[in-house]
Amino acid sequence: MRAPCFDKFGIKKGPWSEDEDDKLRAFIEKYGPFSWSKIPRIAGLSRSGRSCRLRWMNQLCPSVKHGNFTIEEQDVIVDLHSKHGNKWSMIAAQLPGRSENEIKNYCHTHLKNQVQKSNAMRLRAHHGHVTLVLSSNLPPSSSTRELSSLNGSDYIVPSMLTSRFCKQAGSFWTEPFLLYRFMHHQMKKSFHHWAHQTISLARLLSGIINIIDDVGASGPQAPSISNMARDNVSQHSGGTHFYSRYQAPSISDMARDNVSQPSGGTHSYSRDQSPPSWNALNKRDSSSMMIESDNVQEFSGDDFGLKDFLTLGWNANKRDSSSMIIKSDNVQEFSGDDFGLKDFLTLG
DNA sequence: AACTAGCCCAACCGCCGGCGA
DNA sequence: GTCGCCGGCGGTTGGGCTAGT
Numbered sequence: 585m586r587a588p589c590f591d592k593f594g595i596k597k598g599p600w601s602e603d604e605d606d607k608l609r610a611f612i613e614k615y616g617p618f619s620w621s622k623i624p625r626i627a628g629l630s631r632s633g634r635s636c637r638l639r640w641m642n643q644l645c646p647s648v649k650h651g652n653f654t655i656e657e658q659d660v661i662v663d664l665h666s667k668h669g670n671k672w673s674m675i676a677a678q679l680p681g682r683s684e685n686e687i688k689n690y691c692h693t694h695l696k697n698q699v700q701k702s703n704a705m706r707l708r709a710h711h712g713h714v715t716l717v718l719s720s721n722l723p724p725s726s727s728t729r730e731l732s733s734l735n736g737s738d739y740i741v742p743s744m745l746t747s748r749f750c751k752q753a754g755s756f757w758t759e760p761f762l763l764y765r766f767m768h769h770q771m772k773k774s775f776h777h778w779a780h781q782t783i784s785l786a787r788l789l790s791g792i793i794n795i796i797d798d799v800g801a802s803g804p805q806a807p808s809i810s811n812m813a814r815d816n817v818s819q820h821s822g823g824t825h826f827y828s829r830y831q832a833p834s835i836s837d838m839a840r841d842n843v844s845q846p847s848g849g850t851h852s853y854s855r856d857q858s859p860p861s862w863n864a865l866n867k868r869d870s871s872s873m874m875i876e877s878d879n880v881q882e883f884s885g886d887d888f889g890l891k892d893f894l895t896l897g898w899n900a901n902k903r904d905s906s907s908m909i910i911k912s913d914n915v916q917e918f919s920g921d922d923f924g925l926k927d928f929l930t931l932g
Numbered sequence: 933a934a935c936t937a938g939c940c941c942a943a944c945c946g947c948c949g950g951c952g953a
Numbered sequence: 954g955t956c957g958c959c960g961g962c963g964g965t966t967g968g969g970c971t972a973g974t
Binding site for chain 3: 619620621633634637670671672673684685688692
């Protein structure tokens with residue numbers, strides 16, 4: 585909060601005192617907000633009319649609700665924002681008791697944070713169901729505090745699982761809020777539908793949770809992303825720090841170069857004809873964005889299922905997220921020519 | 933315990949449109 | 954027509970607070 589001060593006209597700025605609040609409240613409750621420019625003088629406040637208006641509208645008005653947004657309110661915000669953009673007053677009009685400033689602040693913090701953390705996903709045990717929501721694509725500078733926002737029931741899923749949902753990711757980089765809308769209104773719904781309709785997959789997902797839970801509870805902790813950044817460690821695997829010179833094309837590069845997302849078994853990347861290795865993909869940006877498959881069951885099949893994938897030594901914990909959290913004791917299995925992304929994708 | 937990073941949010945600011953003189 | 958005032962809107966700031974190191 586800014587320290588209280590007076591401008592050259594003697595107008596006070598900065599936080600409101602209780603006394604000022606009382607004066608403003610008493611005045612408006614008695615006379616109503618008839619003229620903001622006159623209120624401060626008549627009410628005996630050394631404030632600008634605009635300041636009084638803001639204070640009343642955002643804090644003092646009895647109809648203003650304070651506290652966390654409910655899930656329903658969040659959904660409304662996401663939906664309306666996706667339709668109307670930064671029309672805070674319009675959004676606020678649909679949320680009785682919420683000021684536009686509050687909604688604006690909410691969007692600036694929560695939604696943008698979500699966008700920054702956009703590429704991997706996490707599984708969440710939720711009312712007995714499994715839901716899939718986006719988790720973090722955290723840059724190396726991300727603080728552990730950001731990571732700590734994952735709650736205890738969030739589990740990180742190998743990024744390959746996210747691929748099914750990334751076909752619609754093309755606009756993520758140009759219109760970030762679409763991502764959030766997509767998260768809540770398409771992905772979640774889509775995943776519910778998909779998970780419930782695919783019995784084997786549902787079993788698989790349940791298995792993943794159990795595996796991750798077991799491993800995460802007792803397994804070794806992956807290094808924090810901040811520590812990895814500090815140590816210039818690009819990837820952690822089975823206790824060994826990987827330093828690779830190979831750089832997979834970043835998603836932002838792909839967006840810049842207008843490279844289409846690989847999809848449906850035609851997995852290609854025009855800037856680099858050889859498919860990047862799984863290892864390399866995990867290094868930068870959202871590897872999962874580049875992994876695409878229409879046939880998710882291939883991950884649960886006998887030839888090479890996700891369960892096998894996990895039991896090959898993949899591990900996860902609850903501290904970090906996205907690919908950082910997934911480590912492998914057999915990472916060589918998934919890199920290089922012997923088992924490249926292409927093979928991985930075409931298995932089935 | 934001290935330090936750091938960054939989240940949170942109240943409050944400020946500039947801009948714009950409406951309206952009356 | 955235009956000038957100034959006012960209120961509304963959206964963007965930005967800055968300091969408290971807190972979790973992580």
